[in-house]
Amino acid sequence: MELGLSLGDASKDSKPVGFLTKNGDSEKHKKNGFGFFMELGLNTNGGNQELKERSHENDGGDDDQTSEDTRASMENTPIQLDLLSRALVPHQTPSQIQPLPWTSDNGSSENGSISGNVGLVAAARDLEVNRLPVTAAEEVSSANSVGSPFQMNFGIYINNGNENLGGNDVTETERVSSRASDDDENCLNTRKKLRLSKEQAAFLEESFKEHSTLNPKQKLALAKQLNLRPRQVEVWFQNRRARTKLKQTEVDCEYLKRCCETLTEENRRLHKELQELRVLKNSNPFYTQLPATTLTMCPSCERVATTSTPTTATTNTTTTTNAKTTTVDSTAKPINPFPLTRPRFYPFSQTPPPAHHHHQSAAS
DNA sequence: CTTCCCTAATAGGTTACATCA
DNA sequence: AGTGATGTAACCTATTAGGGA
Numbered sequence: 001m002e003l004g005l006s007l008g009d010a011s012k013d014s015k016p017v018g019f020l021t022k023n024g025d026s027e028k029h030k031k032n033g034f035g036f037f038m039e040l041g042l043n044t045n046g047g048n049q050e051l052k053e054r055s056h057e058n059d060g061g062d063d064d065q066t067s068e069d070t071r072a073s074m075e076n077t078p079i080q081l082d083l084l085s086r087a088l089v090p091h092q093t094p095s096q097i098q099p100l101p102w103t104s105d106n107g108s109s110e111n112g113s114i115s116g117n118v119g120l121v122a123a124a125r126d127l128e129v130n131r132l133p134v135t136a137a138e139e140v141s142s143a144n145s146v147g148s149p150f151q152m153n154f155g156i157y158i159n160n161g162n163e164n165l166g167g168n169d170v171t172e173t174e175r176v177s178s179r180a181s182d183d184d185e186n187c188l189n190t191r192k193k194l195r196l197s198k199e200q201a202a203f204l205e206e207s208f209k210e211h212s213t214l215n216p217k218q219k220l221a222l223a224k225q226l227n228l229r230p231r232q233v234e235v236w237f238q239n240r241r242a243r244t245k246l247k248q249t250e251v252d253c254e255y256l257k258r259c260c261e262t263l264t265e266e267n268r269r270l271h272k273e274l275q276e277l278r279v280l281k282n283s284n285p286f287y288t289q290l291p292a293t294t295l296t297m298c299p300s301c302e303r304v305a306t307t308s309t310p311t312t313a314t315t316n317t318t319t320t321t322n323a324k325t326t327t328v329d330s331t332a333k334p335i336n337p338f339p340l341t342r343p344r345f346y347p348f349s350q351t352p353p354p355a356h357h358h359h360q361s362a363a364s
Numbered sequence: 365c366t367t368c369c370c371t372a373a374t375a376g377g378t379t380a381c382a383t384c385a
Numbered sequence: 386a387g388t389g390a391t392g393t394a395a396c397c398t399a400t401t402a403g404g405g406a
Contacts, residue, residue: 193372193403213396235373238396243371245397 200226204233208240
């Protein structure tokens with residue numbers, strides 16, 4: 001357990017005063033789960049966005065990571081937190097969703113000055129872990145920010161603070177509350193998992209379309225917008241990128257499979273052609289040398305092309321030997337197993353850019 | 365009730381960058 | 386000023402596990 005308090009200008013350099021640590025190493029105990037993290041400072045024009053980020057990140061990453069440890073430790077810790085009534089927290093409807101923060105002109109994402117904040121990080125067993133209607137920090141933050149240069153944010157960061165974007169109807173809440181009660185008794189050792197509401201997921205998708213990666217500012221803004229923790233937004237984007245990559249890998253795999261099939265077929269065809277040519281040559285001693293068909297590959301685009309030496313003129317040789325007629329079309333175009341470009345997975349049904357090839361452009 | 369699939373979340377590793385001695 | 390050690394953040398990848406169909 002860690003209690004940290006910093007007073008004064010909550011700049012990046014100001015380090016919280018740690019106390020109640022096991023061995024005095026507050027850094028280590030960041031990873032130990034339950035923490036009461038408190039910072040107070042003057043509102044110096046939002047210079048602490050990064051601090052907020054760090055604070056949230058710690059809440060998100062490490063506390064997520066250690067929430068189970070936390071729960072375990074809570075088994076022996078008679079701490080119960082229920083500091084804010086859910087009734088205090090208004091629900092945000094999907095229609096209230098703002099445009100992507102970093103694309104708007106009002107710079108709203110920069111307005112969230114939290115020079116001083118008190119983050120109460122808790123994974124207390126009696127809290128509804130997944131279904132708190134809103135991140136309490138948001139609410140108290142706004143309450144504290146009124147008319148005072150001395151801000152205090154007092155938030156409870158739990159496993160999830162969503163529910164603002166849909167999916168928070170009474171029935172659901174009741175159902176989950178009931179489940180939470182059951183969890184209190186039965187499921188303390190299992191990790192909770194939220195499901196983002198459709199609106200949240202759609203919003204994140206839209207964001208992903210614009211940026212597959214987020215800078216800290218965007219992440220914070222998005223988290224604020226969706227009432228998620230920045231860590232959740234971060235994880236969502238990571239997983240989303242992973243899914244996209246996986247899809248692309250599947251597409252690549254299919255593509256290579258087709259290439260392999262095509263090459264196999266081409267190889268079979270060439271073998272057959274070779275066989276026929278040998279038969280032809282053996283059966284006709286006056287067989288004139290046909291131009292050799294060779295496959296060359298363009299070094300830049302790895303495209304297979306057919307060249308015939310010494311001439312590329314169409315050579316249809318029809319030879320009648322005894323009862324056999326063989327027709328060899330030496331200019332038969334081989335199947336190109338390598339299309340112009342590798343197919344690309346377009347996660348958003350975008351039309352792929354028009355194919356452009358240097359051979360074509362060179363010709364034009 | 366079981367199974368399968370999707371996906372949120374975690375863990376561990378790598379890399380880039382900043383800071384400091 | 387250059388350099389190595391160290392810490393941190395961001396990201397990737399593999400994996401786990403919750404929950405819905």
